[in-house]
Every structure is written in C-alpha cells, then in structure tokens.
Amino acid sequence: MDWFVAPEYETSRLVFQRTLAGVYLVAFLTAALQFRALLGERGLLPVPRFVARVPFRAAPSLFQLHYSDRFFAGCAWAGCAVSAALLAGVDSLVPLWAALLLWLVPWLLYLSIVNVGQTWYSFGWESLLLEVGFAAVWLGNDEVAPPVVMLFLLRWILFRVEFGAGLIKMRGDECWRKLTCLDHHHETQPMPGPLSWFFHHLPKPLHRVEVAANHVTQLVVPFLLFTPQPVATAAAALMIVTQLWLVLSGNFAWLNWITIVLALSAVAFPADPPDRPGAPLWYEVTVLVVAALLVGLSYHPVANMISRRQVMNRSFDPLHLVNTYGAFGSVSRVRHEVVIEGTLDETPREDSDWREYEFKGKPGDPRRWPRQFAPYHLRLDWLMWFAALSPSYAGSWFGTLMERLLENDRATLRLLRRSPFPPDEPPRFVRARLFRYRYTTWRELRETGACWERTFVREYLPPTRLAGSAHRP
Incomplete structure (x- = not known):
C-alpha cells in the first residue's frame, strides 16, 4: 500500500530513534545507580513491600514475578546495554521482526521499573517515555519506509504534551494569565540549574514576553503540526527552540529532551529517500491494529484535556500506553x-x-x-x-x-x-x-x-x- 509509508521521513525516523535510545540510556542509568537506596530490599520504599499489596493487574511488572536487588540491577543494566545498542544502530542490522522485538525490550524493562517505582517514579516524563517508547516499537527499520500512521501518532503525542500543558497553565494559576509566573518560577522551580539565577534576574518585561511566547507555542503552534510541510517542520522547530530555552533555565530531568525527540519526528530533513520494497503484510496489519488501539485509548486523555477539572500527569491504563501530561499548573511564590x-x-x-x-x-x-x-x-x-x-x-x-x-x-x-x-x-x-x-x-x-x-x-x-x-x- 503506497499510502502506508512516507519514504521522505527516513532521516526523521533515524534521528528520532537514535535520540530516543539516548533518553532510554539515561533513564536506565538513573535507575541502575539509584534504585538500591530508593527501592531496594532496604530502600526507602522497598519493592517487595509494594508488590506484596499491589496485584499484578494493577501494576504489571517483571518484579511482580520475582524481586531481588541483584535481579533489579540486572534489568537496569540490561536496559542500558540494549539502549546503547539501539543508539549505535543495531536495529538497522537485523531483520524487521527482530528490530521490533529489540525496541520492545527497553519498553518492557522500563515499564517494569515504573510500575513498582511508587512516588520516585510518579513524574510525567516516566509515562511520556513509555508512551513514546511503545509507539517507537512499530516504526520499523531500514527494511521498510516509516509508516504514516505511526508518524501521525507521534505528532498526536506531541500535540497532547504541548496543548495539555498550555491548558493546565491557563486554568491553574492566574499568574500565567497575567504573564507574571516567571517573576517567581526560576527561583522556586524544583531544581535550579547553573543559569537559573541569571534567568530570574532578567528584566520583568522580558519575563512577560517569555510567558506570552510560551502560550503561543503551547496553545497555537501544536495545531500546525498537522499542516503540510514546511509549516509542520517550522512548528516543530519552534517547539525545539522553546524546549532548549527550558533546558538552559533549569533541571527538568529528560522532560525537555523527550519533547525534543518527539518534535524531531515531525521535521522533514532534506534527503533523497532510497527505494524500498513494499512493507510485509503482517507488518502493515500489526501497525494498523496498534494504531487503532492507541487512537481508541486517546479518549480519556482528550476528555481530561477539555475538562474544566483537567488533571496533570495521569496514566489511564497500567501499561502507560496513552497518558495525560502537564507541568506547573500552579507556581510557588516562595x-x-x-x-x-x-x-x-x-x-x-x-x-x-x-x-x-x-x-x-x-x-x-x-x-x-x-x-x-x-x-x-x-x-x-x-x-x-x-x-x-x-x-x-x-x-x-x-x-x-x-x-x-x-x-x-x-x-x-x-x-x-x-x-x-x-x-x-x-x-x-x-x-x-x-x-x-x-x-x-x-x-x-x-x-x-x-x-x-x-x-x-x-x-x-x-x-x-x-x-x-x-x-x-
């Protein structure tokens, strides 16, 4: 089916997959180096105590089946190894079916960690990495051109991330409507970075411009992702610039980076697409079934997004396939x-x-x-x-x-x-x-x-x- 693939996005897929693998690597490295004190057998919130009271169906995880600190460490370091292999492009050297399975491994391992991570893993970027990671499984490798429906779903995730965050700000705190939140935010954010002091001392009129630009980027620009090129690329590029500005202003884990990764999938890089044989029928059917599932599951995030009682960072299924996002619906003044x-x-x-x-x-x-x-x-x-x-x-x-x-x-x-x-x-x-x-x-x-x-x-x-x-x- 000619309509099924978009050969012109070969480079976009490649850049997206490699940068996503880099984010996976950081996530698994964080888990490997910190889990023992936070979640280990003598951790602050031990996994064995959690799985003893929470059933598998509510929090599916490999650690529901077996837990030891050594097993957790093995899973975390295995996630690092697979992520590094994907970053190096190993998925391009194996058959299509093997590439799908290879991308499924970090998703399954990280899902297992998040679902027993309790309050330590309650941040929106955990679910976002899982949602993006699951969609990435079905993008394929060099044997086939990128499937159009999965590229669309990646833009749909990016739209929900940005538009949902914009709505939660407008509804949550009057300082966003008055354009004054950045008078406080750089000082009161969870973990300031080396430049946050300087951002805080920027002139207040510039803070107003920053907030206004943020509203435009989150409430208007996301709709342009679904327009023809080069407008969609321009919209994605504007989002990337905004996220890099946030990277400079504070320490927000990989929230900004995973958003940049998503935006890269919408960028049309100039390249001559190679000739590819048609995608196998089993692959086309699988991708369409997965896409239909994800579209159907999008009902709850959309209903939440348009609700006056919109909530931030919530998963609507234990596999974190489709979630709702948002940050700083309210800003601390002190x-x-x-x-x-x-x-x-x-x-x-x-x-x-x-x-x-x-x-x-x-x-x-x-x-x-x-x-x-x-x-x-x-x-x-x-x-x-x-x-x-x-x-x-x-x-x-x-x-x-x-x-x-x-x-x-x-x-x-x-x-x-x-x-x-x-x-x-x-x-x-x-x-x-x-x-x-x-x-x-x-x-x-x-x-x-x-x-x-x-x-x-x-x-x-x-x-x-x-x-x-x-x-x-």
Whole structure:
C-alpha cells in the first residue's frame, strides 16, 4: 500500500530513534545507580513491600514475578546495554521482526521499573517515555519506509504534551494569565540549574514576553503540526527552540529532551529517500491494529484535556500506553528547603555541633552554585522539593531516610553530595529544619559570593535517634 509509508521521513525516523535510545540510556542509568537506596530490599520504599499489596493487574511488572536487588540491577543494566545498542544502530542490522522485538525490550524493562517505582517514579516524563517508547516499537527499520500512521501518532503525542500543558497553565494559576509566573518560577522551580539565577534576574518585561511566547507555542503552534510541510517542520522547530530555552533555565530531568525527540519526528530533513520494497503484510496489519488501539485509548486523555477539572500527569491504563501530561499548573511564590543536620553529641541542644548534609542538586549551602544534571534525574533531590512544600508528600519515606542517615547507610549516602560524618562514626542524632530561600541580588552576589540567602522558618523534624541507641558508645 503506497499510502502506508512516507519514504521522505527516513532521516526523521533515524534521528528520532537514535535520540530516543539516548533518553532510554539515561533513564536506565538513573535507575541502575539509584534504585538500591530508593527501592531496594532496604530502600526507602522497598519493592517487595509494594508488590506484596499491589496485584499484578494493577501494576504489571517483571518484579511482580520475582524481586531481588541483584535481579533489579540486572534489568537496569540490561536496559542500558540494549539502549546503547539501539543508539549505535543495531536495529538497522537485523531483520524487521527482530528490530521490533529489540525496541520492545527497553519498553518492557522500563515499564517494569515504573510500575513498582511508587512516588520516585510518579513524574510525567516516566509515562511520556513509555508512551513514546511503545509507539517507537512499530516504526520499523531500514527494511521498510516509516509508516504514516505511526508518524501521525507521534505528532498526536506531541500535540497532547504541548496543548495539555498550555491548558493546565491557563486554568491553574492566574499568574500565567497575567504573564507574571516567571517573576517567581526560576527561583522556586524544583531544581535550579547553573543559569537559573541569571534567568530570574532578567528584566520583568522580558519575563512577560517569555510567558506570552510560551502560550503561543503551547496553545497555537501544536495545531500546525498537522499542516503540510514546511509549516509542520517550522512548528516543530519552534517547539525545539522553546524546549532548549527550558533546558538552559533549569533541571527538568529528560522532560525537555523527550519533547525534543518527539518534535524531531515531525521535521522533514532534506534527503533523497532510497527505494524500498513494499512493507510485509503482517507488518502493515500489526501497525494498523496498534494504531487503532492507541487512537481508541486517546479518549480519556482528550476528555481530561477539555475538562474544566483537567488533571496533570495521569496514566489511564497500567501499561502507560496513552497518558495525560502537564507541568506547573500552579507556581510557588516562595521557596522553602528542608535542611538535614546531624550531631555526634550525646545530648542534642541548639548549641550542639550540628553538621549539614549536602545534596547533589537541591539548594543547600547558600554559596554553592547549582549544577547542571538534566537529563539525569536526581530523584531524592526532586522529592525533597515536594517535602518542603508539605510534609504529607514525604510521609511514606522521610522517616526511613533519617533512619538510614543514622546508620550511615552506604547506598543512601551515595545519593548525597557529602555526608559530614566519617563512615565509621554515624551521627547520634539527626534533625530537619525548614528554611526560606531566595536568590541574592547582584549586589549581594558581589559582596558575599552567595547565590542564595536563607532564613530559618521552623523545625521540620525534631532531633531523633535510632531506637535502642541511648547507650551506644
């Protein structure tokens, strides 16, 4: 069927597949390096405890069938290996059916991780990677030209990502309608980047322009994705530029990068398409059946998107095939941070020698400048931002975190930038305090060298110790 394929998008498919494999690689690497402290048998939210109470049908995962820390590590590193192979183009060297199976492997492995990841994997980009990854399975390899219906579905995902995010902003917080959200957002976002301080200090009129441009990109431009070329390419390019602007302004894991990957699939790169034989019948039928399934499942995201009670980042099926997205429906005006400290003193007092734990990404020492980590995702740092918003966000894991710090647990300490205590001398007490953080002014930066100024707000968790440790030497 001539209408089934779009040979002119051969290069688009190639660029899309390689960049998607790169995002997969980062996602699996994040899982491999962080899971033991977060989800392991002695993690803050252990997988064995989760699968004991949640049935397979509600959260299908390989780890429902078997779990051990070694098995999880094997799956995560296997995901890294397959993603690296796809990044190198191995799928082009195998038959079509084998290429489909090869792309199915990272999707299945990452689905297994997300479905037992609990609050650590509750972010929208997890479902987005799975939805995009499932659609990518059916794009084929060099044996066939890209199927038109799958290219359309990739644009449909991009449309829902952008348009849904635009609607949630307009409905969620009046500062988006007044064009004032960026007066606060760069300072209060979950994890600032090295340039966020400078973005915050841009002139306020420019902030208004940024917000207005964002509204145009998310509420108008997405409709142009379904127009003929070169308009669709121009629309995708504008989205890519907007996402790169966001990459510079903060650390949003791979949310911006997966959106860029989607936009690349809509770009018509200049190239002479090679002559390909017709696609096999079994492949055409499979792709059309999958496309019909995904279109049918789109009912719930569309209904949510047009609803006045629109919600962000929700999956409507346990396989995360079609989801709804959105970010920053409301913007915090004030930044709070939870600062964790420990002491070796036998009796904790206000004048004790309290030493501060340093996190890798979240603000701590006012003089330490933020670093760029995205697309790598520092999961604990992100959840600490939520914990500062309300203790209810951390009720399931914060107490265990403090316990692991009292034990000098090696896996947990690897999530941090620095522990103030030697490995053989854990703290006797730990506590948590809430501070208000604000960016310094240009003058304060020159005088103090500090990018943050912080003010004590209240006690978050009083000094606590391990049970039965009163007579510990």
